Amino acid sequence: MEFFTDSNIQFMKYRKYWMILSIALLLVGAIEVLFVGKLNLGIDFAGGTQLTLKFSEPIEIERLRDIVAGAGVEDAVIQSFGAAGVNEALIKTPVVEGSQEGSQALVVSALDAALDNLGPGIDLNRVGRETVEALLSSSDPDAVMAGKERYGPAVDAILGFRRERGLIEDWGSISALPQVTPAILEALEAGARLGKFSILGAENVGPQIGSELRQKGLLAIVSSMIGMLIYIWIRFELRFGVGALVAVLHDVFITVGLYALLGFEFNLTTIAAFLTLVGYSVNDTVVVFDRVRENLRRARSTPLEETMNVSLNQTLSRTVLTSGTTLLVVGSILFLGGDVLRGFAFILTVGVIVGTYSSIYVACPFALLWESMFGRGARGRRREARATSA
């Protein structure tokens, strides 16, 4: 199957309109980011605490909100997490004033109190291996005085079960484990209890680290762009470097704008996605420029505009194919890759589409624009103009 074998699309003919479209899109993105929308900064950058909890019974988000607010933790974002019916919730709270260590302890103890989750005995949904082992060896259900080793397998089985399910809901579920004998179960029921929720994940980023990550992230994106500009400047010429840089800025701003508009969260993975996007966008542009350079060597007298048109047509099928295969991959992550990778895949999906467009309609026109303003021909014309006016 072959595409575009003899295509002769006049890409550069209507470049003014495309440039206007791009600038408009870019402005919309920039305005959205800078003035309109409040960026949804994740705890990586804003600092704060994020807890992922699993409850043994369905719990209403409103109720959670009341409990957390009752603990004196303000502005919490609470949402249900994962598939329906798994009773998982995500609680995100901002930085606690004057503390690096966050709100985890506050929130958890408020939940314990509100859900009546206190009481004698260890909470099997929260304690670790050692604690369970200690309980069993002290109550010694098998009455053998054998010490910790004897109950090791049972403890492993119970905690393994918890690890897999996230939460032990009732005693029945662990009594089914072969290692848990009736005697052991009895000892556990006497000395332990099953808490009403477990902590699947807990992340806290103090304000200090948050601001550092913010700076580093921005620095990474800006310095990578400068790095690319320099590389292209050395490998090609300044005018191409400028074209590529404008194209990258264009892609990043449009994607950021769309990303922010849809309310996705900005976190460390987002920075990784944007850096990849920068790489991809330049990659795509470079292939076109490479062809332009090759064609320029062959036919020096042809105007740059026409050479660009020819080169764009020659590389068109490659452009479409590579974008296509990359889209197939990032698209499948977008739809099947799960919650954690969704933002990442979204950025790349949009980025690949916009990046392909910009290699054609942004990078080349801007290289042309630069050439007409500062290029050799332009300089000559300016000198003439100065001479006649004098």
Add this chain to the structure above:
Amino acid sequence: MKRGLLWKGVLIGLIVLVGALSAYPLQEKIKLGLDLRGGTYLVLEVQTEDALRAETGKDLARLVQELQDLGADTVSATRTSATAFDLLGLGSDHATDLSTVAEEFLPGWGYQRRDGRVVFEMKTQNANLIANQSVKQAVETIRNRIDAYGVSEPVIQRQGLQGNRIVVQLPGVDDPDRVKKLIKNTAFLDFRLVAYPADGRGASSREQILGNYGGRLPDELEIIAGPIRDSEGNFVADQYYAVEKVSVITGRDLKDARPGLGDFNQPIVNFFLTHEGGQRFGEVTAANIGRGLAIVLDGRVRSAPTIRAQIRDSGIIEGSFTRQEVEDLSTVLKSGALPASITYLEERTIGPSLGQDSIDQGLKAGLLGLALVVLTMFLIYKVSGFNAVLALSLNIVLIFGALAYFGATLTLPGIAGIVLTIGMAVDANVLVFERIREELRHGRTVKSAVDAGFGKAMSSVLDANVTTLLAALFLFQFGTGPIRGFAVTLSVGIFASLFTALFVSRWLFDLILSRRQRVDHLSI
């Protein structure tokens, strides 16, 4: 077959074999990041100011002591900051004594006279040294504690050479809260003789103690509070003791500490003293039979039993502890005290069940993406598509081989990186194949079209990959944790795809073309 082709084939085979062997078996060779296998990642900061403050206090006391020994009875000193103090009341007749003492005992300090006082400031170099030491010691102490707790493959690292941050990674910990407390526990233990009240129980208020001393506490005493607990270990109220300022022994004099059970089956800590500590403890206890001995932990009196006989080299610490508390306390006492307190700046705990979901979904998406790409290649390039797909498969083998070889950790963004590399790896093939098609359209023979295709596409392929590599390098430089994992997989993927697209794929074409004398048609 030409010799060159044969050798290239052998080389390719060897490289792929090494890659495959280093990644086999996959489950054992590829380390999963904390975000995938579950675990805790902590960044903590050592409050080095604590260590400086302690050092200043020690030096200050030493200076006053030495000057008083030389007859300057009126001197006293007050600390003004973590690294500075003022010396007051030094008569002019002791001016030379000051310089002798300062030179001999406080070499790390600078001082100058200022309206009747002598202002001492710690030299920056000395302060840096102490701060640096305290971080090093904290790393050691934390390592001891985590080892004692029993975590497999922990990572405990100082961040940077001079920084006061420590990164701790604990894979598969199922009780992160307990470990966090264990690490942070300063566990500063000391034993002090009790002056009042004499019966082992504390006074109910500070005022009661002050009343006993006529309103002013003697200089050698201080008041320390401690909790009263009920039989279930719940806090009831504070009680107060007047104890001597000088410790009999401290945590540093301990050789070993073990959890145990007391006479009433209550949890206690058994401790064993070093030779020196035992001697000192023996002397003091022998001389003070019948007096109370306060066991002070982190500035709180945990219990104040009465000394019944001389105690030489071992004893017990009791004080309404829970079982878990005595276990953790013995661990901490054994590992030594932290030189300074610790603040957690960042914590990420990911439960294993969260990680498993992510792996499953990431893999499913990756496999589907891969299948779609393979299908597309066959659809578009027909038989030559096989060439691209083979290059792609080798690419994946090499990526995993390199990850295993460098001991890199596979993180969730890392999986995305591999999947993305798959999408982009075919780019190099596409560039070459499109060029070959173009040359064929210009009427070249198959052989020369292949030659020209590879030759002309080379610079595009290189430029395109260098730019992506640049992005990966910046990611590595500025990223942390999982993001670095992504940068590593992306970079490894770029090298692998350059090798497979330019070398392996070329070799395959040459191999096919060398079989026949004249090739009229290429399925591309």
